[in-house]
Amino acid sequence: MTVNLLADGELVDALSEEVGIRTIEVSLRSESESPRFTFVLNGKPIYAKGANWIPAHNFIGAIPDERYEDLIALSREANMNMLRVWGGGVYEKAAFYRACSRQGLLVWQDFMFSCSEVPDYDEAYMASVRQEIVANVKALRSYPCIAIWAGNNESQAIHSEKMRYRSDTRFYGAKIYHELMPELLEKLDPTRLYWPSSPWGGNDPNGFDEGDTHNWAVWAGDVYPRHYGEGFKMDVSPYGISYKRYADDTSKFSSEFGIHGSTVKETLRRTIPEGELYYGSFELDYRNKDFEPEKAAITMAGYTGLPRDLDEYIDFSMLCQAEGLKFGVEHFRRRKPENSGSLIWQLNDCWPGISWSMIDYYLFPKASYYYARRFFHPLLLSFKEDEGRISVWMTNDSYEEYEDAITVGARNCFGHPVYEQTFEIRVAPNSSARIVAFSPEEVEWRLGVINKRSHFMFARSARDDVYDNHFFFAEQKELRFSPCRLQVSYEERPEGMLVAIETDTFARFVKLECPIDHTMFSDNYFNLLPGERRTVLATNRKGAAFAPGDISVGALNAPKNRT
Numbered sequence: 001m002t003v004n005l006l007a008d009g010e011l012v013d014a015l016s017e018e019v020g021i022r023t024i025e026v027s028l029r030s031e032s033e034s035p036r037f038t039f040v041l042n043g044k045p046i047y048a049k050g051a052n053w054i055p056a057h058n059f060i061g062a063i064p065d066e067r068y069e070d071l072i073a074l075s076r077e078a079n080m081n082m083l084r085v086w087g088g089g090v091y092e093k094a095a096f097y098r099a100c101s102r103q104g105l106l107v108w109q110d111f112m113f114s115c116s117e118v119p120d121y122d123e124a125y126m127a128s129v130r131q132e133i134v135a136n137v138k139a140l141r142s143y144p145c146i147a148i149w150a151g152n153n154e155s156q157a158i159h160s161e162k163m164r165y166r167s168d169t170r171f172y173g174a175k176i177y178h179e180l181m182p183e184l185l186e187k188l189d190p191t192r193l194y195w196p197s198s199p200w201g202g203n204d205p206n207g208f209d210e211g212d213t214h215n216w217a218v219w220a221g222d223v224y225p226r227h228y229g230e231g232f233k234m235d236v237s238p239y240g241i242s243y244k245r246y247a248d249d250t251s252k253f254s255s256e257f258g259i260h261g262s263t264v265k266e267t268l269r270r271t272i273p274e275g276e277l278y279y280g281s282f283e284l285d286y287r288n289k290d291f292e293p294e295k296a297a298i299t300m301a302g303y304t305g306l307p308r309d310l311d312e313y314i315d316f317s318m319l320c321q322a323e324g325l326k327f328g329v330e331h332f333r334r335r336k337p338e339n340s341g342s343l344i345w346q347l348n349d350c351w352p353g354i355s356w357s358m359i360d361y362y363l364f365p366k367a368s369y370y371y372a373r374r375f376f377h378p379l380l381l382s383f384k385e386d387e388g389r390i391s392v393w394m395t396n397d398s399y400e401e402y403e404d405a406i407t408v409g410a411r412n413c414f415g416h417p418v419y420e421q422t423f424e425i426r427v428a429p430n431s432s433a434r435i436v437a438f439s440p441e442e443v444e445w446r447l448g449v450i451n452k453r454s455h456f457m458f459a460r461s462a463r464d465d466v467y468d469n470h471f472f473f474a475e476q477k478e479l480r481f482s483p484c485r486l487q488v489s490y491e492e493r494p495e496g497m498l499v500a501i502e503t504d505t506f507a508r509f510v511k512l513e514c515p516i517d518h519t520m521f522s523d524n525y526f527n528l529l530p531g532e533r534r535t536v537l538a539t540n541r542k543g544a545a546f547a548p549g550d551i552s553v554g555a556l557n558a559p560k561n562r563t
Helices: 065-077 094-103 123-140 155-165 174-188 243-248 265-271 282-286 294-303 310-334 367-375 440-445
Strands: 002-007 010-016 024-029 035-041 048-053 082-085 106-110 146-150 193-195 213-215 254-257 341-344 379-386 389-396 402-412 417-427 431-438 455-461 469-472 486-493 496-503 507-513 519-521 526-528 533-540 552-554
Touching (some): 024 146, 024 193, 035 341, 065 094, 254 310, 310 341, 310 367, 310 507, 389 417, 496 507
Parallel strands (some): 048 082, 082 106, 213 254
Antiparallel strands (some): 002 010, 379 389, 389 431, 402 455, 455 469, 507 552, 519 533
């Protein structure tokens, strides 16, 4: 849209802006009046899939537009459709909102208040807040990507947790989030829902019964459920912070949850002196953004076992993060429409450290990013375990009925089949359905799984556009997979380099690495069965040249030289 300003018939100014025409609302009740938190885009309910956005650099003014465009493109390519601008960051530049609008990502927009109380009794402060809200709503309201306004990040939830220990239980900030903001937004932008905080809803601001929630049982050890005004409890034990705690989460919309994980080795090489590039060094610990780094050791001890060196630390922590987020998102998506959104903490990083991000400072994707391409795909095969009962599910985010032939089977540690059966399925539009379930007894006598450390299950679609999935009966450290030998070949093509990978026995967590910035792979961090040939396309987003010698291929159970 172009607007021209004329004075006496002469053009004195002009402004051109991209515009988008769409409707957006949030449905808070189902047809039966049960609580929901579902975004409805152009009249159709959607499942929100994405992540939390933090500032893309510590020096905010120095961020080039290209960095925003790259991060938004990476989000879209990982099948995300929403980013939450975290209230502890900044109101982003126009380049961010333009990129989101162009590339089709909705934005959950927090106002920049986070994890604290503020002097809402002070007239000068309140006048400043009023100016901030008016200026930013006017600046952002015309972007079609903006889907919701949220008053702050976690302020009411933290107050609820701490008020039990205070003599003054008033919530300082209530006048802003429950009076000033809704009053201003009713005038400035009545087209979008205003939500007082994230999380918010129900008896407690972070309750599972209504609204959106932040789940920090996993990784942090918070104990749920809790009620308004109750003291907070922590369980920082291997069980208390395990990713399997996501299975207890019955929330309506999961707007923040995350697991810490290492970045790639190339990023550590660039920022840590060579003499300190080892597991347990001061320089490595210094770059760990978790103020309780022992939680990484507790998590790995429970799932992968403790690492012996830096290479194992990178592999093990990445696997913990990727598998944990996969477990959580699959659980949330199976519950649709009871649950209508999964926004992971966090998408990106502002410095080259070790954090909860899926894409690091240099824009190297972690394993969790490539996992997200699979677990955010519109068509999702997943496994559910409930007291020894194993079921296979298909989640269909499309608006068309889904038909397929799904093969479910079990294999031993070498990858050889011990059971296999195909099921013809139909799944209604925008829904999730169970395909088959096996009781604990059936797992043993029908699937032939006696030693659960040496067997796994798989689910495979007859279609090429649906990812396979695997279920392991035991923790990674207990699995008894034999060493695999990978055969790798390279073929240069105009569009990039084809990397073909085969294995003689089951290969766990096959990873491709390249130290050249912006090099991407069509798939990565996957499992490979004997007899399969996986062809991965390697490309560079900026057109930089790379050779076969720049790409390394390995697996968790492949022999390797360690440093």
